[in-house]
Amino acid sequence: MSIADLVAQRSTCQRRHVGCVVVKDKRIVSTGYNGAPAGTRHCAEVGCIRGQMGIASGERYELCRGVHAEQNAIIQAATFGVDMSGAVCYTTHQPCFICAKMLINARVKKIYYQSGFPDRLAITIFKEAKIPCVKL
Secondary structure (H helix, E strand, O other), X not given: OHHHHHHXXXXXXXXXXXXXXXXXXXXXXXXXXXXXXXXXXXXXHHOOHHHHHOOOXXXXXXXXXXXXXXXXXXXXXXXXXXXXXXXXXXXEEOOOHHHHHXXXXXOOOXXXXXXXXXXXXXXXXXXHOXXXXXXX
């Protein structure tokens, strides 16, 4: 989990720094942090759209320029042809509902996280998929 904390330091989000580490067969296979897509300006440069609009945490994810840490970890694995089936995900914050669906489809077998996030749907879908999501 300390590696996820370190990865989170690369985040360019003004609201929350999130890091994700994906481990398979006791090896790190992918990492990700939340921030603007490659080649685009960071929120520090253009401001936080969600903050400017007064959008609460856990709501209206589509109004954020940032890509979530879990999404970036999945994208990194796909870019380099790494199969995440059976992997374990360590993330600094509980995944949101969108990331939960992606992690389920990536066939991750377990999630560990440090801090909560106001998204009960994510926990509900992990339970339905029988994927443990454990707060440390």
